[in-house]
Every structure is written in C-alpha cells, then in structure tokens.
Amino acid sequence: MRESVYTPGAGHVPPVLAGRDSLVEAWVVMLAEVASEGRVRAVDTVLSGPRGVGKTVALAVLSAEAKERGFEVIDLQAVAGYSGLIDSLAQRAEERVTAQSGPWTRARQALERVGGVNVSLAGVGAGVSLEPDRPRPRVDAGVLAAALAAVALEARQDNPAGGLLITLDEMHVAAPPDLALLSAALHQLNTAHPTAPVVFAGTALPSIRPVLDRAGVTHADRLFRFEEIPLTLSPADARYAIVEPARRKGVLWKPAAVDLVIAATRGYPAHVQLFAHEVWRVAPGPAAVTRDDAAAGLDVARATVEKQTLEPRWRQRSGRQREFLAALAVLGGTAPIARVAQRLGKTVRELSAVRRRLIDDGEIYSPEWGQVTLAMPAFSDYILAHYEATRAWSSKDLLSLDDMSG
Ligand SMILES: Nc1ncnc2c1ncn2[C@@H]1O[C@H](COP(=O)(O)OP(=O)(O)OP(=O)(O)O)[C@@H](O)[C@H]1O
Numbered sequence: 117m118r119e120s121v122y123t124p125g126a127g128h129v130p131p132v133l134a135g136r137d138s139l140v141e142a143w144v145v146m147l148a149e150v151a152s153e154g155r156v157r158a159v160d161t162v163l164s165g166p167r168g169v170g171k172t173v174a175l176a177v178l179s180a181e182a183k184e185r186g187f188e189v190i191d192l193q194a195v196a197g198y199s200g201l202i203d204s205l206a207q208r209a210e211e212r213v214t215a216q217s218g219p220w221t222r223a224r225q226a227l228e229r230v231g232g233v234n235v236s237l238a239g240v241g242a243g244v245s246l247e248p249d250r251p252r253p254r255v256d257a258g259v260l261a262a263a264l265a266a267v268a269l270e271a272r273q274d275n276p277a278g279g280l281l282i283t284l285d286e287m288h289v290a291a292p293p294d295l296a297l298l299s300a301a302l303h304q305l306n307t308a309h310p311t312a313p314v315v316f317a318g319t320a321l322p323s324i325r326p327v328l329d330r331a332g333v334t335h336a337d338r339l340f341r342f343e344e345i346p347l348t349l350s351p352a353d354a355r356y357a358i359v360e361p362a363r364r365k366g367v368l369w370k371p372a373a374v375d376l377v378i379a380a381t382r383g384y385p386a387h388v389q390l391f392a393h394e395v396w397r398v399a400p401g402p403a404a405v406t407r408d409d410a411a412a413g414l415d416v417a418r419a420t421v422e423k424q425t426l427e428p429r430w431r432q433r434s435g436r437q438r439e440f441l442a443a444l445a446v447l448g449g450t451a452p453i454a455r456v457a458q459r460l461g462k463t464v465r466e467l468s469a470v471r472r473r474l475i476d477d478g479e480i481y482s483p484e485w486g487q488v489t490l491a492m493p494a495f496s497d498y499i500l501a502h503y504e505a506t507r508a509w510s511s512k513d514l515l516s517l518d519d520m521s522g
C-alpha cells in the first residue's frame with residue numbers, strides 16, 4: 117500500500133504516541149501548576165533512555181502540549197563538539213523580538229543583559245553581535261535566569277496558563293560549560309525567581325549522569341527529574357502503535373500479523389515503526405494487513421536493519437567487544453555484569469574497559485546498577501548468528517558460543 121501511516125526514522129513523531137499517556141498527563145498537570153504558582157512547582161524533566169526508544173518524539177509532544185497552553189517554547193538541540201547553547205538561545209530570542217512577539221519584546225531589556233547578544237537592534241537585521249571567532253564573554257547564570265524569568269512573566273501576562281519552556285534534545289553531547297550554565301541558571305530560577313513560570317525539559321542517553329558530574333553539575337538528582345524511557349513498549353502499547361494509525365485510514369491488521377511484528381521487534385519503538393512500515397509497503401491492501409503480508413514485510417525490514425544498522429555496528433567492534441556482546445546475547449540480551457564475567461571466565465574488573473567502551477558507544481546500557489542490557493534488542497539474534505565467524509579472523513583467543521553457554 118502506498119502512503120505509509122508509520123514514521124520510521126529518528127525524531128519523526130508517530131501518529132499515535134503509544135505508552136506515554138501517564139508521562140504526558142503528569143506533564144500537563146505540572147504545566148498548569150507552574151503557570152499558577154511559578155517556578156516553585158516546576159519539575160525540570162530529562163527523558164533518558166537508549167537510542168531509538170522515543171525520547172525526541174516524546175519531548176516534541178511535551179513541547180507541543182506547552183505551546184497549546186500558551187507557553188512560549190524554545191526548542192534547542194545540543195550538537196556534539198559545539199558550545200552553542202547561549203548562541204542558540206540568543207538567536208531564538210532575537211527572532212521572537214524581531215517578529216514582535218509580545219512577551220519577548222517587552223522582556224527585551226533583560227534579554228539584552230545576556231552577554232554578547234544585541235537584541236536591541238533586532239528588527240533591523242541584527243545578528244548575534246560577536247564575531248564568530250571571538251571568545252564569547254562568560255554569561256552569568258543569574259543574568260540568564262533573570263532574562264528567562266522576565267520572558268516567562270510577560271508570557272503569563274498574555275495568557276494566565278502560559279509561561280516559558282526551554283527544551284534541549286541530546287543533552288549528553290552538550291558542551292560541559294553549557295550544561296553547567298544551564299544547571300546554574302535553573303538553580304538561580306529556583307532561588308531568585310520562585311514565582312516565574314519557567315520550566316525545562318530535555319532528552320539524553322542513560323549515560324547522562326556521569327556527563328553532568330564531569331561538567332561539574334552538583335545535585336543533578338535534585339535539579340532534574342530523570343524519566344527513564346524503557347527500551348521496549350509493552351505488548352499492548354506496541355499493538356496500539358501498529359494497529360491504530362492503520363485503523364484511522366480504514367485498514368485493519370489481522371491479529372496474527374501484529375503478533376509477528378511484536379515478536380520481531382520485541383516492542384522496541386524504532387523497530388515497531390520501521391517493521392510496520394515495511395509490512396504496510398508490501399501489503400497489497402486495500403483494507404487488511406494479513407499474516408502473509410507481515411511475513412514478507414518483516415523479511416524486508418530485517419534485511420534493512422541488518423544492512424543499515426547491525427552489520428556496520430558489528431564491524432566496528434573489536435574482538436574482545438564482540439566476545440562481551442556474544443556472552444550478553446547468550447544470556448538473553450540482559451544480565452548482571454557479574455554473570456557476563458562468569459561466562460567469560462573473567463572478573464568484573466577485567467571487563468570494565470570493554471564495558472565502558474560499549475556503554476560510551478551506545479551498544480549497551482545499564483538499566484540499573486550492576487546490570488547490562490543490549491541497547492538494540494534485534495542485535496541479539498544477529499550476534500548469535502555472526503559471532504562464530506569472528507573467531508576465525510581474530511588474533512585473540514576468543515571463547516566460542518558453546519564455551520559461553522555452559
Ligand atoms: N511511543 C511511541 N509510539 C510509537 N512510535 C514511537 C514511540 N516512540 C518512538 N517511536 C518511533 O520510534 C522512532 C525513534 O524515536 P526517536 O527518534 O524519538 O528516538 P530517540 O530515543 O530520540 O532516539 P535517539 O537516541 O537515537 O535520538 C521514531 O520512528 C518514532 O516514530
């Protein structure tokens with residue numbers, strides 16, 4: 117069928133955001149409280165989880181809910197190797213002033229105090245006033261907090277249910293000084309501007325806590341609420357994500373066809389979209405998706421994932437890393453690190469460098485202390501199918517799958 121109703125690919129908001137109702141409900145209640153009481157009721161939220169679980173799209177929905185309620189929203193995206201949080205914020209502020217957006221224009225004075233930004237010239241084509249290669253002056257967190265508070269208070273003047281929301285996607289790649297500044301500004305808002313309706317939301321990989329630590333952010337747990345987005349949707353939520361967008365177009369999935377997609381994806385959101393999309397494309401329609409359609413579509417989807425994702429990722433891993441991943445796959449894709457070590461005949465300490473590297477590269481993550489999980493469920497089967505070939509070329513003496521299974 118043409119015109120797929122699914123949204124494969126990073127950051128594409130699906131027609132139904134399955135399994136996030138309670139997250140969104142808590143969020144809108146909090147927004148109302150912030151509009152009413154100010155910063156004292158704000159819960160600065162960080163959606164954390166492995167790649168492909170739906171952090172960006174959930175953040176987009178939180179952002180849309182805020183806009184709908186009259187919040188001014190600035191959506192930012194951290195870029196690896198680039199310290200640009202203030203530039204981006206300043207640029208957005210300028211755009212809003214230029215567009216004669218009421219709250220921003222009225223808060224202009226406070227915005228101008230945020231160093232390096234020449235908002236006063238906005239409207240006559242002013243840009244950020246510093247030369248790009250000149251070092252930016254240190255922006256004071258207190259000044260930044262005052263500017264954000266001013267905009268938020270002005271926004272609430274226009275709409276009693278309004279305020280200001282700042283979002284930041286991919287926080288884990290933000291420059292450490294940016295993270296430190298952001299955290300300090302949020303803290304300043306708490307202490308100096310308790311009535312200003314400002315709130316923050318971001319996304320990050322599970323490794324965000326040590327990143328914040330290294331950036332010198334103290335008490336991250338008191339500053340942010342870390343909402344962990346699980347690796348997989350529950351079977352019921354995954355079914356809903358598959359069936360409902362089709363139903364809205366008058367197409368019904370046979371339950372057995374849905375079963376196949378659930379089994380193949382294990383409810384991992386990125387694959388739910390991709391696999392359902394491929395099934396949709398091979399299905400002749402016009403009104404049903406059958407089990408045979410699903411079987412054919414899944415073959416295409418598996419081949420796509422293998423070629424585009426799994427194979428390149430497997431190729432980048434060293435022999436020792438593959439051995440670690442194989443032991444984890446043998447254990448079902450999630451296990452205490454101590455059991456992985458035991459299967460490999462090593463100590464946990466001996467594995468720590470390999471484990472660290474795999475975590476940094478996003479191949480595995482630690483859902484709780486002492487536990488490791490493959491960050492992409494479909495990797496398990498691939499690893500089990502391809503590991504033995506690895507041993508042939510490796511110069512290291514790697515254990516076989518049989519050795520690990522004992
Ligand atoms: N709750 C959901 N229901 C249905 N589909 C979803 C859901 N969450 C995410 N998806 C789909 O999963 C895919 C990945 O989503 P998204 O890009 O938001 O993940 P992410 O966690 O931000 O990944 P990354 O860490 O790589 O940025 C998209 O195709 C999106 O449409």
Ligand SMILES: [Mg+2]
Nearest residue numbers: 126127171172
């Ligand atoms: Mg994302």
